[in-house]
Amino acid sequence: MDEHDIHERINTLVEREHALRAALAEGKLSAQEEHAELKDAEQKLDQLWDLLRQREAKRNAGLDPDEADARPVGEVEGYRQ
Template identity: 65%
Template sequence: MDDQSIHQRITELVEQEKQLRQALQDGELSGEEEHARLRRAEQSLDQLWDLLRQRQALREAGKDPDEASERPVGEVETYQQ
């Protein structure tokens, strides 16, 4: 996945988050369902941001950014901010 595709997917997930919050507010979605779906979207966003950081680090090291790979949610979620 190239940088443009990653950014496009991030934009889609941010829009999905907005739609989920609106659906909850409109009573179209239970709080539990909204929470579960938001959590999945947030996890995917974390993975995508991590992938972008990996690609940038590889570029800066003079390597091929396509060597970057999506890491598992459990690994990305445990990073210290």
């Protein structure tokens, strides 16, 4: 997956977040459903942003960015900001 593909997935997930919030506001989803689906989307977004950072780091180090792999959610979510 290259940067273009990653950015497309990020955009899709951001649109999903907006749709979930709208569905909650319109009463189409319960708060629990919205929260669960938002958490899933946010975790996937975190993985994708991490993958972009890995690719950039590899490129800057003269390595092949295609060797970067998505890390598990538990690992990505455990990072300190």
